[in-house]
């Protein structure tokens with residue numbers, strides 16, 4: 001605890017110090033360090049994309065349409081294309097002088113010639129034929145770019161598509177080229193201007209991140225699972241690295257609970273007759289490793305051409321058994337059909353007694369009735385997690401899940417979204433839709449379709465371990481899906497993966513539990529105030545609402561040895577500190 005006098009004197013110094021660095025604008029006491037600057041009202045999906053990217057990685061930000069407000073932050077991210085009409089001439093001058101004085105600017109689609117000197121270019125062209133962007137050279141922005149799949153951002157399959165999203169190709173003069181499109185044109189450039197830096201990317205945030213999270217990836221990855229597919233995450237990691245290199249002390253809301261480096265999320269889809277009984281063996285294995293998992297259950301109570309009605313009272317005995325052992329049950333729909341993505345939405349008020357899955361299937365019927373049946377048959381069950389059968393995703397799935405009271409979805413595949421981080425998906429699968437309160441956990445690893453077999457076991461375990469490792473380097477998560485159709489080689493493969501992960505700082509647990517943590521974490525905003533030797537961190541929520549295990553990362557620097565963390569009401573939040581190479585983890589105990 002610090003005395004009020006100490007804090008006051010610290011603030012006074014802060015006020016005196018900052019005007020020197022950032023001109024005559026008086027600094028606000030608390031700040032995020034990053035401003036998302038909205039270009040125009042029509043660019044709302046760019047704002048949504050930039051905000052979502054920063055939220056996923058835990059970079060604190062504030063969004064503004066005012067250039068005057070934005071340039072009070074040491075780093076400004078521009079959401080919207082940089083044409084000559086993007087800002088007024090006066091605002092343009094402010095942006096120039098912001099960078100000249102030491103500010104860091106990150107823009108996309110720089111196309112206005114009045115901005116060329118700032119970004120070190122003398123021209124541009126546009127193209128829809130760029131199916132990748134290769135990062136080149138060395139830059140602090142590449143701190144997390146250490147694997148070939150991260151150097152080579154894939155934007156689509158050139159053999160299947162002739163036209164992809166619009167890209168801007170730059171003609172650099174003073175700028176250093178940090179990324180090239182396949183035809184060698186510059187797609188990512190850095191220009192040191194005055195004391196500051198102006199980065200420019202030839203892709204929009206919505207095309208390179210948000211659209212991909214909706215599954216609109218132009219089939220950039222040939223595999224939907226069992227692949228390290230970080231292309232959208234790399235754009236996010238560039239922002240994180242630039243932030244860490246330029247905003248001091250940097251502060252992040254860590255992605256993983258309890259200060260762990262990464263997480264392995266366990267899940268099983270019960271969508272076959274034998275899987276109900278077998279699930280008990282998987283639960284027993286995971287218990288031995290101190291972990292739990294989420295079992296997504298298909299409540300198929302009728303027989304059709306694809307399968308028998310295996311959701312029976314005999315089989316629900318096994319569900320009660322794993323529930324009693326502390327495992328989560330989620331819904332895996334009623335019918336488990338690939339055609340789910342073409343079902344009509346239907347009525348939200350649908351009930352088991354009135355639902356006709358064979359003659360009149362609906363999206364609401366699948367998500368509502370499966371939830372009702374699980375809650376009818378498992379005493380104490382409250383269904384919050386959903387994964388669609390066949391990972392089939394109707395455009396309105398997320399809004400239907402929200403209406404039905406779900407909190408976590410795991411229908412997307414990491415190979416389709418090129419995203420591994422947990423994120424808040426849009427309510428409907430199109431740009432312009434609002435972000436939901438649901439958390440999406442993309443499936444990374446999957447045993448099905450003949451991938452994991454007795455013969456492929458060694459290779460599969462090695463691949464899975466490598467993918468967990470690659471994600472861990474980015475403080476990212478890996479979601480495993482094993483169908484419990486077998487209790488010999490499948491159980492053995494999972495055990496070997498658990499053994500490998502247990503040796504490392506990997507949080508191992510269920511999709512639903514991690515999802516609830518990620519959901520609570522996503523709504524938390526942090527700000528910090530810095531004085532000579534003191535960092536005050538303020539969270540946007542009252543202490544009682546913070547998720548257990550919430551961890552902050554604060555840059556290590558002997559200058560700031562006194563740290564206070566306060567909640568939205570000003571109450572102290574106790575924390576324990578763990579030192580890392582360049583940061584300290586503040587593990588909060590709310």
Ligand SMILES: [Zn+2]
Nearest residue numbers: 269271389390
């Ligand atoms: Zn399934």
